[in-house]
Amino acid sequence: MKLPPFEYACPATLDEAIALLASRDGDAKAISGGQSLMPILAFRLASPSLLVDLKKLKGLDQIKIDASGITLGAKVSWRQIEDDKRLATAHPLLQEMISHVAHYQIRNRGTVGGSIAHADPAAEMPGFSVTCDAKIVVKGSSGERIIPAGEFFEGPLMTVLEADELITEIRLPPWPAARRWGMLEFARRRGDFAMGGVAVFYDLDAQGRAVDAHVGVIGAGSIPHRVPGAEAAINGTTVDETAILAAAKAAAAGVEPLTDIHASAAYRRNLISVLLERALRAAVAR
Amino acid sequence: MPTSKHRAVFEVNGKAVDIEVESRTTLSDCLRHQLRLTGTHVGCEHGVCGACTIIIDGAAVRSCLTLAVQADGSQITTVEGISFDEGLTPLQTAFRKHHALQCGFCTPGMLMTAHALLTENPDVDEEGIRHVLSGNICRCTGYIPIIQAVLEARAAYKKPENA
Incomplete structure (x- = not known):
């Protein structure tokens, strides 16, 4: 469909953008790449009275890597992550996960901040941020907040972001070089929204046992989330076949997927279990 | 409104x-x-x-x-x-040669996607072409001739070795 009518503003500074968002009492929306918002407008799922374009805001499109971790500016595009050679070692899981995001043309315009603000439960970036304990930095009329990703998502397309708040940065903890990880998702067409996806990583202690396992799922409920039962099944083990099968079983029990036109809840539950099993085998072999 | x-x-x-x-x-x-x-x-x-x-x-x-x-x-x-005169570009010629279109509705999008891809990376392999073209839907051809056309058009985007 054609888009509903709205006004458009293209402020030059972050403060102006926040003031514009605040001026409409929840009826204004920020747009950057627009790769999530434009379809929402085309479906007329939203009819904001004002779009605030972030195009002119400076300094939000940088990927910074140092000893304290990785910082992604909210306007960093999928393509920038894909092309940044430092990330192959600085955060291989990020590059792998991002390789599943949408298609070539969308990857050129879509941004990490936009995907997190949009909060599709099947999208990679929200799931990645939850799995990796990311901190989401937001700025609004009342100042800056730093929100753990695990507390950011409230439901499908719903977040704790206030109407006058903008995401400015996503901060990731550093990634140890020896970390074991795996990530798999299943979609009918590569780049489409996943019917289910799993990311897993853990470190090995001096005895070769897994510690600090993180298991995150997408497309398996109303928000992306970690699966503590599966993590517990991995921690303290050598991630042998018994542990892998136990984790896969725990993953099936630890998700509440929904039935929709693409797949039944039972199918998705089994999918998550199988994907975790395979992702763990990949992690062991890495 | x-x-x-x-x-x-x-x-x-x-x-x-x-x-x-x-x-x-x-x-x-x-x-x-x-x-x-x-x-x-x-x-x-x-x-x-x-x-x-x-x-x-x-x-x-x-x-x-x-x-x-x-x-x-x-x-x-x-x-x-993408063409500077009335003639076809090598990419368009390859599309015609391989019957990479039938109804033609998707063709402008296929051409622009392939043109951008080959301009960026004229050495892209078949898997890379398939990955990128997965964002373009064609309901006629079954894609195989499109991939063949893009594979063939790569040569025209390569810079001469001594340039």
């Missing part, structure tokens, strides 16, 4: 454009209706089919997922702009 009008100044296929656009007009509709460049096709209008792919500042994008007003200050290439 409120709306607003904006001046947008950009370049399309090397020609300067200075127009007034309504805030909600997509770039695809602006190209087709205001600039009468109907080579850019509009399929799904929500970013799934890839028919409306154009190139903005060197990057292939979906013109239905871009507002016309957001194009202000950019350089745009549409399917009308």
Whole structure:
């Protein structure tokens, strides 16, 4: 469909953008790449009275890597992550996960901040941020907040972001070089929204046992989330076949997927279990 | 409902454009209706089919997922702009040779996507081509001839070794 009518503003500074968002009492929306918002407008799922374009805001499109971790500016595009050679070692899981995001043309315009603000439960970036304990930095009329990703998502397309708040940065903890990880998702067409996806990583202690396992799922409920039962099944083990099968079983029990036109809840539950099993085998072999 | 009008100044296929656009007009509709460049096709209008792919500042994008007003200050290439005369480009010739189109509706998007890809990476392999073209839907060909055409067109995008 054609888009509903709205006004458009293209402020030059972050403060102006926040003031514009605040001026409409929840009826204004920020747009950057627009790769999530434009379809929402085309479906007329939203009819904001004002779009605030972030195009002119400076300094939000940088990927910074140092000893304290990785910082992604909210306007960093999928393509920038894909092309940044430092990330192959600085955060291989990020590059792998991002390789599943949408298609070539969308990857050129879509941004990490936009995907997190949009909060599709099947999208990679929200799931990645939850799995990796990311901190989401937001700025609004009342100042800056730093929100753990695990507390950011409230439901499908719903977040704790206030109407006058903008995401400015996503901060990731550093990634140890020896970390074991795996990530798999299943979609009918590569780049489409996943019917289910799993990311897993853990470190090995001096005895070769897994510690600090993180298991995150997408497309398996109303928000992306970690699966503590599966993590517990991995921690303290050598991630042998018994542990892998136990984790896969725990993953099936630890998700509440929904039935929709693409797949039944039972199918998705089994999918998550199988994907975790395979992702763990990949992690062991890495 | 409120709306607003904006001046947008950009370049399309090397020609300067200075127009007034309504805030909600997509770039695809602006190209087709205001600039009468109907080579850019509009399929799904929500970013799934890839028919409306154009190139903005060197990057292939979906013109239905871009507002016309957001194009202000950019350089745009549409399917009308990839050949410099009445003849076909090597990419278009390869499409004809391999029967990479039947009804032709998806073809402008396929051409622009392949043109952007081969300009960036003329050495891309078949898997890379398949990965990128997965964002463009064709309901006629079954894709195989399109992939063959793009594979063959790679040679025309390679820089001469001694250049």
